[in-house]
Amino acid sequence: MRTPASPPKFDELFARLLKQADTALLTKLVGPPSGSAGDDSYPHWDKLRRLRPPEGWTSDEWWVATKIGRIRQQKTAPLTACDGSPFVYTLADPIPERLHDIDLRAGGTIAMPVQVTNPDLKDRYLVSSLIQEAATSCILEGAATTRVAAEEMIRAGRKPRDRGERMILNNFETMRLIGKWREKPLTSSLVFDIHQRITRDTLDDPAMAGRFRRSEQKIDVGDNFGQVFHVPPNADELPWRVEQMCAFANGETPADFLHPVVRAILLHFWLAYDHPFVDGNGRTARALFYWSMLHSKYWLVEFISVSEIILRAPAKYARAFLYTETDGNDLTYFLIYHLDAIRRALNQLHEFVERKTEELDDLDRKLRGMRLLNHRQQALISHALRHPRADYTIESHRMSHAVVYQTARADLLDLVRQRLLTQHKVGRTWHFRPADHLEKRLRGTRR
Numbered sequence: 471m472r473t474p475a476s477p478p479k480f481d482e483l484f485a486r487l488l489k490q491a492d493t494a495l496l497t498k499l500v501g502p503p504s505g506s507a508g509d510d511s512y513p514h515w516d517k518l519r520r521l522r523p524p525e526g527w528t529s530d531e532w533w534v535a536t537k538i539g540r541i542r543q544q545k546t547a548p549l550t551a552c553d554g555s556p557f558v559y560t561l562a563d564p565i566p567e568r569l570h571d572i573d574l575r576a577g578g579t580i581a582m583p584v585q586v587t588n589p590d591l592k593d594r595y596l597v598s599s600l601i602q603e604a605a606t607s608c609i610l611e612g613a614a615t616t617r618v619a620a621e622e623m624i625r626a627g628r629k630p631r632d633r634g635e636r637m638i639l640n641n642f643e644t645m646r647l648i649g650k651w652r653e654k655p656l657t658s659s660l661v662f663d664i665h666q667r668i669t670r671d672t673l674d675d676p677a678m679a680g681r682f683r684r685s686e687q688k689i690d691v692g693d694n695f696g697q698v699f700h701v702p703p704n705a706d707e708l709p710w711r712v713e714q715m716c717a718f719a720n721g722e723t724p725a726d727f728l729h730p731v732v733r734a735i736l737l738h739f740w741l742a743y744d745h746p747f748v749d750g751n752g753r754t755a756r757a758l759f760y761w762s763m764l765h766s767k768y769w770l771v772e773f774i775s776v777s778e779i780i781l782r783a784p785a786k787y788a789r790a791f792l793y794t795e796t797d798g799n800d801l802t803y804f805l806i807y808h809l810d811a812i813r814r815a816l817n818q819l820h821e822f823v824e825r826k827t828e829e830l831d832d833l834d835r836k837l838r839g840m841r842l843l844n845h846r847q848q849a850l851i852s853h854a855l856r857h858p859r860a861d862y863t864i865e866s867h868r869m870s871h872a873v874v875y876q877t878a879r880a881d882l883l884d885l886v887r888q889r890l891l892t893q894h895k896v897g898r899t900w901h902f903r904p905a906d907h908l909e910k911r912l913r914g915t916r917r
Contacts, residue, residue: 473699474789476796477515480537483530499535511563512806514793540800548714548723549740551799552703559736559801568809572731575816577768597624599773599819603760604641606777607753610784613637637672641753644668648757649772652764656719658712661741664757669750678748682708689745699792702745715740719762730766735808736801737762742791774815776808787811830855833912842888846871847881851890851912854904862891862902 487499510517515533523532543560550556598621605613605620613634620638623630630636644667654660666680673679683689683705691700703711717723719737738759745751756777763771780787790807794800833855837848850867854860868878882902885891889911891902905911 473697474514474516474792474796475519477533477537477798478530480534480798484534487531487534499531500538512802514797514803516793516796540802544800545726546724547736547801548718549736549743551795552701555799557794557799557801559732559805561732562802562806565732565802565805565809568813569729569731572768572809572812572816575820576763576770576774576812577766596773599775600642600645601625603756603775603777604645605638606775606781607756608634608637608641610777610781610787611637611750611752633672636670637668637753640668640670640672641757644757645760648761649764651761654765656716656758656761656765658709658716661712661716661754661758664761665747665750665754668753668757669747673749675748682712682746683748687748689748691745699788700743700745700795702743708744708746711744712746715744719758731763731768731809731812732805734759734762734766735805738808739791739794739801739804770816770819771812774812774819776811776815778818779811779814829909833909836912843885844881846873847885850881851885851908854891854908855912858904858908860904863899 484499513521513536518533518536519529521529523529527535540560540562543562544558545560547557547559601621601624602617605615605617609615609617615632615634615638620635620642623635624639624642630639644664647667648664651660662680669679685705687705689702690698691702692698714723715737718733718740721728721733738755741755741758742751747754759776760771786807790804793803797803834852837843837852840848843851846867849871850862862882864875864878864882867873867882868875871878873881882891882893882900886893886902890905890908892905893900893902895901
């Protein structure tokens with residue numbers, strides 16, 4: 471990937487323009503920047519310099535006016551760069567709108583989709599989303615496998631066949647634990663624990679799992695062609711930097727209010743920037759983002775995969791880091807990118823829920839028209855579609871429909887014969903449960 475062109479040094483460029491400035495130019499520079507950067511509301515110099523500036527402007531003047539407007543809104547983050555300079559950010563458009571959207575759709579007392587609140591369905595959807603996030607997060611870091619193979623491994627409970635599958639299983643198991651750790655404060659020990667679990671049996675040196683990289687271990691971020699994009703801080707700085715990161719994650723810094731979603735995104739950036747481990751930094755950073763969102767009560771985030779969105783265009787993800795580093799440590803680029811990824815992931819979840827709801831409604835209509843099932847059987851199977859862990863007995867079916875024992879028994883055994891239910895005995899009582907892949911079986915059933 472090409473490294474974006476670094477902007478001209480603002481102080482030098484502004485000073486040069488001042489030397490030739492007249493009153494009209496000064497008024498123009500300190501006023502609201504004009505001109506459009508197309509669909510990019512917060513363009514980097516690398517893009518803006520290629521665009522036609524507004525009438526009567528040069529690209530340099532346009533950039534200076536843009537930067538002046540941003541500097542006025544800047545806030546300072548607790549994170550510092552390797553040279554000691556602070557990272558900054560603004561809440562420029564479209565950040566407020568996207569934060570509001572996430573507040574409405576991912577946390578608090580939102581209208582909850584039945585697929586993720588029904589206790590019988592919740593685990594199924596949660597496991598699917600965790601598998602998706604675990605697989606795509608690892609594929610981003612080079613795991614040579616597919617999401618389908620990963621899902622088969624996890625659902626079948628088989629052991630990983632190679633390093634890539636081990637990475638995915640580690641990530642899946644860690645993500646499940648993060649859901650349980652949401653109430654815990656973040657500490658260095660917890661960060662080490664997350665990294666150790668994520669990298670177990672996948673590192674060239676197993677002793678480095680859950681440990682800071684050493685000073686002699688050169689860990690630069692680059693591509694396969696030797697181009698270096700980022701040189702992280704020295705190893706001897708890592709203990710205090712991670713302590714500062716944990717204080718930030720726990721809301722101890724900064725003193726002013728910081729929106730919880732902004733905090734979660736900056737936490738993701740912070741660990742990725744510091745790159746404290748020999749490997750697994752990206753997976754650990756994304757895991758900390760999920761911990762932070764769940765810690766702040768954005769419960770629906772557990773059902774989305776941000777890594778799936780990142781994987782579709784990984785260059786944009788990398789470019790968001792590079793834009794930040796090349797333009798005065800301006801985190802706004804990464805915030806806007808990450809907020810868009812969350813929005814897309816939430817859209818994907820809601821579209822999935824709507825699609826599944828339509829499919830269940832369609833199956834209900836099909837059930838009502840199936841001559842092979844009587845009305846009692848139709849009602850039971852309709853219930854089973856929405857409660858895949860339900861347990862039925864002859865007595866419960868008899869009581870539900872006010873029929874005699876023999877009729878209830880015949881109903882259930884007929885559903886077993888049609889492979890829509892399974893049966894097993896507990897003591898002296900037969901129990902009946904929905905068959906695996908009940909939806910697929912119904913779609914293949916003739917009327």
